[in-house]
Amino acid sequence: MPITTRTTTTTSSGVAVHHISFRGTAGAIFVLLAISCVLYVIGFATTSWAHSGRSRFGLWETCSCGTFSGNAEHTAVQAMITIGLIGLLIAMILICIYMCVHTFSKNTVILALVIVCFLAVLFMLIGFIIFGINSGSSVNWSFIVTVIASILCLIAGILSIVQMRSAGLR
Numbered sequence: 697m698p699i700t701t702r703t704t705t706t707t708s709s710g711v712a713v714h715h716i717s718f719r720g721t722a723g724a725i726f727v728l729l730a731i732s733c734v735l736y737v738i739g740f741a742t743t744s745w746a747h748s749g750r751s752r753f754g755l756w757e758t759c760s761c762g763t764f765s766g767n768a769e770h771t772a773v774q775a776m777i778t779i780g781l782i783g784l785l786i787a788m789i790l791i792c793i794y795m796c797v798h799t800f801s802k803n804t805v806i807l808a809l810v811i812v813c814f815l816a817v818l819f820m821l822i823g824f825i826i827f828g829i830n831s832g833s834s835v836n837w838s839f840i841v842t843v844i845a846s847i848l849c850l851i852a853g854i855l856s857i858v859q860m861r862s863a864g865l866r
Contacts, residue, residue: 783816813853
C-alpha cells in the first residue's frame with residue numbers, strides 16, 4: 697500500500713495552507729471549469745438557441761423574417777442564464793484562488809467553490825427548463841453547447857466535494 701503525504705503549513709495568522717498542484721483533482725476541476733466557461737460564453741452569446749423555419753432565436757437577438765417581442769418567460773430565461781454565467785465566472789476565480797493564492801484558507805475557498813458551482817448549475821437548470829417549456833420550436837446548437845457547459849460545471853462541483861473531503865473538510 698503506497699504511502700501518500702499531504703503537507704499542510706500554518707501561516708503566522710493561523711490559516712491552514714495546503715500545497716496544491718495542477719495535477720490531480722484540483723487540476724481536473726480547473727480544466728473542467730475553464731472548458732465550461734468557454735462553452736457557456738459561446739452558447740450565451742450566439743443566436744442559435746432555437747430555430748423555427750428560417751428563424752433563429754438566441755437569448756439576446758433573433759434572426760427572423762417577422763418581428764419578435766420578448767415576453768416575461770424570455771426575460772426570466774435571460775436572468776437565470778446570466779446568473780448562471782456569473783456563478784460560473786466566480787467558480788473559475790475561486791479555483792484559481794484555491795490553486796494559486798496561498799494566503800487564503802483552502803478549506804474556506806473549496807467550500808465556497810462547491811456552493812457556487814451547485815448554485816450556478818441550479819440557476820442554469822431553471823433557465824433551461826423555462827426555455828424548453830416556452831420555446832415552441834426545436835432547440836439548436838447554442839442551447840446544446842450551453843447545456844454541455846452546465847454539465848461540466850456540475851462535474852466540477854462534484855469533484856470539488858471530492859477535493860474538499862480529501863483536504864480534510866467534512
